[in-house]
Amino acid sequence: MRLQLFLLERAKSKEQGLTLIECLMGILLLTSILIGIAPPLAIVVATRVQNRRAEQAQQLAQAEIDRIRVLVAQSGYTKAHLPGVETGSPETVNMTIRNQLSSPVSCSGKTPEDNQNLRPTELVKVDVDGNCETDFLVQSVRSQGQSINSNRPPGRFTMTVRVYAALGREQGGLTLNTKQAALKLAGGQGSQNTNPLAVVQTEIFALDSDNTGCILNASLCVE
Numbered sequence: 596m597r598l599q600l601f602l603l604e605r606a607k608s609k610e611q612g613l614t615l616i617e618c619l620m621g622i623l624l625l626t627s628i629l630i631g632i633a634p635p636l637a638i639v640v641a642t643r644v645q646n647r648r649a650e651q652a653q654q655l656a657q658a659e660i661d662r663i664r665v666l667v668a669q670s671g672y673t674k675a676h677l678p679g680v681e682t683g684s685p686e687t688v689n690m691t692i693r694n695q696l697s698s699p700v701s702c703s704g705k706t707p708e709d710n711q712n713l714r715p716t717e718l719v720k721v722d723v724d725g726n727c728e729t730d731f732l733v734q735s736v737r738s739q740g741q742s743i744n745s746n747r748p749p750g751r752f753t754m755t756v757r758v759y760a761a762l763g764r765e766q767g768g769l770t771l772n773t774k775q776a777a778l779k780l781a782g783g784q785g786s787q788n789t790n791p792l793a794v795v796q797t798e799i800f801a802l803d804s805d806n807t808g809c810i811l812n813a814s815l816c817v818e
Contacts, residue, residue, distance in 0.1 A: 648760065651730075651731070652731060652758035652760075652792035652793035653758075655721060655723065655731055655758050656757070656793045656794070656795040659756045660756055660797055662710075663678070668801065672748060673748055674748045675711050677737060677748060677749070677752075678736050679713050679714045679716075679717070680715060680737060680739055681736035681737070686772060686773060687771065688716055688770070689716060689769075690732075690771055691717055691769075693717050694706065695707065695719070696721075696722055697722065698722035698725065698727055699723075699725050700722075700725045702727035705727060715736045716734075717734070718769070719732070720761070720765070730761055731760065731792075732758070732759040732760075732764065733758050733759075734758075736754070736755050737753065737754045737799075740752025740753075749801075750800070753799070754796070756793075756796075757791035758791055758793040758794075759792065760788075762788065771790070771791075772789050774791075775794045777790075
């Protein structure tokens with residue numbers, strides 16, 4: 596009788612040991628699977644974040660183009676309302692950040708952006724989330740352009756908008772590139788530290804009567 600009980604307890608002990616080993620093997624297998632799929636998932640998430648940020652930058656650049664286009668279409672604008680003139684096609688530019696913030700909400704303690712007297716080497720801080728934090732830095736420039744006379748603001752010019760990631764940069768000087776950044780499939784900022792997320796360039800035409808002749812006949816325009 597005692598022998599039977601001993602053999603029964605020993606059999607149970609072997610069964611419990613086998614179950615524990617199976618559990619450990621299952622845990623190891625699951626861990627291996629998670630380790631295998633974690634990097635691709637991280638890449639997918641990082642790529643979606645970068646694509647979203649690039650999409651916001653593109654929309655922001657287009658909105659600035661549209662703002663100037665509407666401004667020029669109306670009468671009464673001056674050179675102070677237009678972006679500064681960029682000469683040539685520089686590959687790098689030494690920038691400064693304006694001490695103002697463009698935001699959809701009123702931000703306590705921060706001066707709202709007035710978009711006037713913008714120099715070609717100035718960056719405008721932009722908050723797109725409404726949390727009074729800088730999300731993007733925007734550079735707006737134009738060509739010298741054409742106008743009816745030298746006393747008038749240009750009624751026809753090429754405008755370029757470059758949108759950079761803020762990356763916590765709020766003030767000071769920066770040396771940035773003008774070529775659009777390439778999106779990375781891996782982690783890290785890559786060229787987005789120094790290159791714009793979006794670059795939009797277009798020609799702006801004035802539609803008011805004072806500049807109609809200039810638009811219809813370029814020979815009537817003067818630099």
